[in-house]
Amino acid sequence: MNRIGVLTSGGDSPGMNAAVRAVVRAGVEKNLEVVGIHRGYQGMIDGEMELLAARSVSGIINRGGTILHSARCMEFMKPEGRARAAEKLREWNIEGIVVVGGDGSYRGAHALYTEHGITCIGLPGTIDNDIGGTEYTIGFDTAINTAMEAIDRVRDTAASHDRIFFVEVMGRHSGYISMITAIAGGAEEVLVPERPTDIPALVETLRTGHAGGKTSMIVVVAEGDDAGNAFEIAQKVAETSEFKNTRVTIIGHLQRGGSPTAFDRVLASRMGVRAVSALLEGESGKMVGIHNQEMVLCPLSDAWENRTRFKPELLEVLRVLGT
Numbered sequence: 001m002n003r004i005g006v007l008t009s010g011g012d013s014p015g016m017n018a019a020v021r022a023v024v025r026a027g028v029e030k031n032l033e034v035v036g037i038h039r040g041y042q043g044m045i046d047g048e049m050e051l052l053a054a055r056s057v058s059g060i061i062n063r064g065g066t067i068l069h070s071a072r073c074m075e076f077m078k079p080e081g082r083a084r085a086a087e088k089l090r091e092w093n094i095e096g097i098v099v100v101g102g103d104g105s106y107r108g109a110h111a112l113y114t115e116h117g118i119t120c121i122g123l124p125g126t127i128d129n130d131i132g133g134t135e136y137t138i139g140f141d142t143a144i145n146t147a148m149e150a151i152d153r154v155r156d157t158a159a160s161h162d163r164i165f166f167v168e169v170m171g172r173h174s175g176y177i178s179m180i181t182a183i184a185g186g187a188e189e190v191l192v193p194e195r196p197t198d199i200p201a202l203v204e205t206l207r208t209g210h211a212g213g214k215t216s217m218i219v220v221v222a223e224g225d226d227a228g229n230a231f232e233i234a235q236k237v238a239e240t241s242e243f244k245n246t247r248v249t250i251i252g253h254l255q256r257g258g259s260p261t262a263f264d265r266v267l268a269s270r271m272g273v274r275a276v277s278a279l280l281e282g283e284s285g286k287m288v289g290i291h292n293q294e295m296v297l298c299p300l301s302d303a304w305e306n307r308t309r310f311k312p313e314l315l316e317v318l319r320v321l322g323t
Ligand code: ADP
Pocket: 009, 010, 011, 041, 071, 072, 073, 074, 075, 076, 077, 078, 101, 102, 103, 104, 105, 106, 107, 108, 109, 111, 126
């Protein structure tokens, strides 16, 4: 193998740059040429690529986002789009690729591998930490720390004005970020897509807190909650209870940005190095994960077939400590 490619795809996450840096530097150290593919699969189809040297990735380990840019590519969802992408890789003599992204990006990589024999290794880059095959994804630790800091700030103002704050965090299908953030931020309650939201039960929880002497409270809401967004939930609570003094904060994309934590930088660095050695060992159709502190390789399909399961135990921790 002489030349490999690296791309970032799907939703960006802090630490993707550290992963790109690691793939480039580990590749160069093994005498490989490393091509940076811009804008995910769209850039692959369009041939938006450039050779990267060790110095091309200087000064990026501490930067959020991705210097390669990311994209969602509808064309790649179709066989013809993938055929064009495979053709472009062959034109560029790229013999293996490292895809940093979420399970959607992995499905794309898996299709490229099975339909066109393109050698590929996936690295889990997503803030949601909801994909199988790894205990942690690159960006999750940064995202929860960002959300936790936001809750700390909200708590200061909530306490000053005896208010109830509904803080919405990212997670359309997964409440994992919300649960961890709620525990770390000392929230009173969390509403997650995995558990049906019962407004009267929520009001009761708030009443219990109030009766126990709490003058301000924080409810963390995952954006994909079944009862609606944080504004709608706050309104339902205000309409159906004595808790009228509510406020809403949407953390949103703030969680996607920012300098990655040490944990995410080290995780991305280790995974990038492992991805390059996996390619050189002749591996393909696999993802790198972390399990019990060790780097592991497992099939790409683990990402969506063995998705990280919801942990009811965490809800219980919050219930006990939020009283
Ligand atoms: P993420 O990788 O963060 O989960 P997406 O689900 O948006 O993000 O996927 C990123 C890109 O991967 C999509 O825009 C598309 O080009 C490609 N992709 C996603 N799912 C598939 C699929 N089932 N088959 C082929 N390509 C896919």
